[in-house]
Amino acid sequence: MTSRLSILSAGPGVTLQDGGRHGYLRYGITAAGPMDPLAHATANRALGNPLGATALEVSLGGVEVTAEGGPLGIAVAGGAFRLALDGAPLPPACALTLHPGQSLVVRAGRVGAWAYLAAAGRFDLPPTLGSTATHTRSGFGGLDGRALRAGDRLAVRDARPGPTDPHALTAPWLDRPPEEIRVVLGPQDDFFSDDQIAAFLAGPWTVTTKGDRMACFLDGTPLTHAKGYNIVSDGIAMGAIQVPGEGWPIVLMADRQSTGGYPKIATVIGPDLGRLAQAQGGTRIRFRAVDRAEAVAARRAEAQALAGPVAMEPLIRTDFTAEFLLGRNLIGGVVHGDVIPWE
Structure with missing residues (x-):
C-alpha cells in the first residue's frame, strides 16, 4: 500500500536523511546523513525499518505532518522535543499510527536540537549517488536537494500502520547528557x-x-x-x-x-x-x-543496543495540559433555568 506523509508546516532545516552518501569523499562529496545517527537509527528500528532508512530530520524549528491515502506508522526519537497528536501531548520518543486528517506536531523542547520522524515503509525518492540524504549546499538528495516546506507530500511505499494506540519507546541509550x-x-x-x-x-x-x-x-x-x-x-x-x-x-x-x-x-x-x-x-x-x-x-x-527490537510501553495519561483541554469540547449539554433577579 502507498500512503503519503503531507507537510503542513516546517521550520528551517527540516530535511530527509538516510544513513549517508558514502564512498565519494575523494571526489569532494561528503556523506551528509543524520546529525544524530543513533536517534535516527532508533526511530527506524522501532518500526522495523532498516537502520539507515530515510527519515525526516527535524531541527529546532519543528514540523507538523498528517497522513494521506491511508494510516501510516510513525516513530519519533531524538532530543526531548514536544510532540502532540491532535493536541494530545505525547512523549518525546514514541510510535503511533497517524490516520488521515490527524495532525502530528513536533516542536523543540528544553533539551536537544534534532528529532527524527520515521515512517513504516519506504519513502519513494530517487537516490543521488546511491543515497537520499539531503545536502542542501550542493543540492543533492532528498526532495530536490532542499529543505522540506509546507505543501510537500512524500509518498511512502509498502506503508504499514504502527501501534493502535501511541506507545512510548523504551530507549535508554538516547539519554546522553552532553557535558x-x-x-x-x-x-x-x-x-x-x-x-x-x-x-x-x-x-x-x-x-x-x-x-x-x-x-x-x-x-x-x-x-x-x-x-x-x-x-x-x-x-x-x-x-x-x-x-x-x-x-x-x-x-x-x-x-x-x-x-x-x-x-x-x-x-x-x-x-x-x-x-x-x-x-x-x-x-x-x-x-x-x-x-x-x-x-x-x-x-x-x-x-x-540496536540489535533487537525497540521496547514500547502503552501510554497512561496522567496529565492534561491547558493546551489539550482547550482543544476539546468539554461541554456535554446546556440546561436552561429560570433567571433569578438580583435582590
Whole structure:
C-alpha cells in the first residue's frame, strides 16, 4: 500500500536523511546523513525499518505532518522535543499510527536540537549517488536537494500502520547528557604543546548558537598552536575538531567540507557524535580523551543496543495540559433555568 506523509508546516532545516552518501569523499562529496545517527537509527528500528532508512530530520524549528491515502506508522526519537497528536501531548520518543486528517506536531523542547520522524515503509525518492540524504549546499538528495516546506507530500511505499494506540519507546541509550564528549587525540595533536592539549581537555567549552549541520562552534579560552595553524589539506571525518588561527575549536559535522587545512587536535568518537549534536546553544561541555579500544567498545555497545527490537510501553495519561483541554469540547449539554433577579 502507498500512503503519503503531507507537510503542513516546517521550520528551517527540516530535511530527509538516510544513513549517508558514502564512498565519494575523494571526489569532494561528503556523506551528509543524520546529525544524530543513533536517534535516527532508533526511530527506524522501532518500526522495523532498516537502520539507515530515510527519515525526516527535524531541527529546532519543528514540523507538523498528517497522513494521506491511508494510516501510516510513525516513530519519533531524538532530543526531548514536544510532540502532540491532535493536541494530545505525547512523549518525546514514541510510535503511533497517524490516520488521515490527524495532525502530528513536533516542536523543540528544553533539551536537544534534532528529532527524527520515521515512517513504516519506504519513502519513494530517487537516490543521488546511491543515497537520499539531503545536502542542501550542493543540492543533492532528498526532495530536490532542499529543505522540506509546507505543501510537500512524500509518498511512502509498502506503508504499514504502527501501534493502535501511541506507545512510548523504551530507549535508554538516547539519554546522553552532553557535558562530557569522548575524543581520540589527533591526527595533528602534535601541532599543540602538552599544556594546550591539557587546556583543550579541561575546558569548559560553550556550544554557540552559530552552528549548523556543517559544524559546531565552541567558545572558551582560545588555544595556541606550537607549529602554526596551517597544514596541507587532508580529508575531514565527521567529528574532526579543527583549531583555526583564532584558537576556538570547530567540530565538523554531517555537512562538513571534504578537506581542510587547519590542524585537527582531536576527533569525536562515533557514539558521541549525536551527544554533541543534541547540545543546544549555551550548553557547556568538556572533552575526555580515550584510546582506540574504548572507542571501539563504545561503538559495539551502541550496535548491541540496536540489535533487537525497540521496547514500547502503552501510554497512561496522567496529565492534561491547558493546551489539550482547550482543544476539546468539554461541554456535554446546556440546561436552561429560570433567571433569578438580583435582590
